[in-house]
Amino acid sequence: MQEPKPKIHVDMIGAFFDPLSRVFIECGPDDQKAMMEASYKLLEYMETVITKESSILYLDGRPTIERNNAYTRRLTRQLTRQQRLEEELAKLETQRNGTHLAKLDYKARKLFRFTEDMKRAFFQAATESAWTIITAHGEAEVEIGKRGGTVLSEDSDMFFYPNSQVVNWPSKHRFYVYRKYSILERLQISNNAFTVLGIISANDYDYNCYFKLGTLVSNEFSFYQIVKRIDSSNPGMSVKGILDAFIAEMNLKTSEAISSDYYSKSYRVFALQEQHLLPYSYDIRLGYLNTASYYLKQLK
Secondary structure, eight states: OOOOOOOEEEEEEHHHHHHHHHHTOOOOTOHHHHHHHHHHHHHHHHHHTTTTTTEEEOOSSBBBBBTHHHHHHHHHHHHHHHHHHHHHHHHHGOOHHHHHHHHHHHHHHOOOOHHHHHHHHHHHHHHHTTOOEESSSSSSHHHHHOOOOOEOOOOGGGGGGGGGEEEEOOHHHHHHOOOHHHHHHHHOOOOOHHHHHHHHHHOSSSOOOOOOEEEEBBBBHHHHHHHHHHHHHSSSSHHHHHHHHHHHHHHHHHHHOOOOGGGGHIIIIIIIOOOOBTTTSSOOGEEEOHHHHHHHTTTT
């Protein structure tokens, strides 16, 4: 009897953000019918790329403490874009022409976000269409990283989870397939060392306290070479052990006094796949953020 093929874990935002945004972008926040129609349209497109029998779809759940810095940066950026767009819309009657309208349309579309209402509609449509779909406790990426195996996502962070073995990267009618064992063989490091590279590089979780001094591969310090040397000298060392040794060596080189706490969020996410939820009202500014459809309607 043949063993069943392993499932492909699909990060919906990481794998299908562009087609998702195209079908949902004009859906109003209270237009359930439009959101359901958009959901079925997206699922129809997805069936040209993957099969429901071989795939498990993942949606983001609640925002997490670990990624709070990234949420704050993104929200600040979106509110700034929104304010500039509103200022330009106020002048629209005196500057109405095709070129100007096209620019405003582009700026309005940049404000798209996959809202909770849209997620609920998509979850319902996927369930009714017999897809296997999971709403993660926190980030979908971390839930997928916990399960590992074969992943479909454009998010490069997926490589650093210890359990991820194959990452399929969708790109314009094709897939780039990256196999973890080939990457490790090429870099001549262990899986644990590779996870450490994800923890110490620039990411959405922690401020990298050494990044001004070096990068993963160049400048004054090569983090990769340091991690590789620690890894080759200590076969079987844990992620925590390699990380602590890296911090100790960098502190010695830079006369800093950095502790492992500086990387605690990245370590929890990549090494342990742990997440802690933010409160529902974690940033009051969320209430001031409008949808892309709100502005697109004004341009019609």
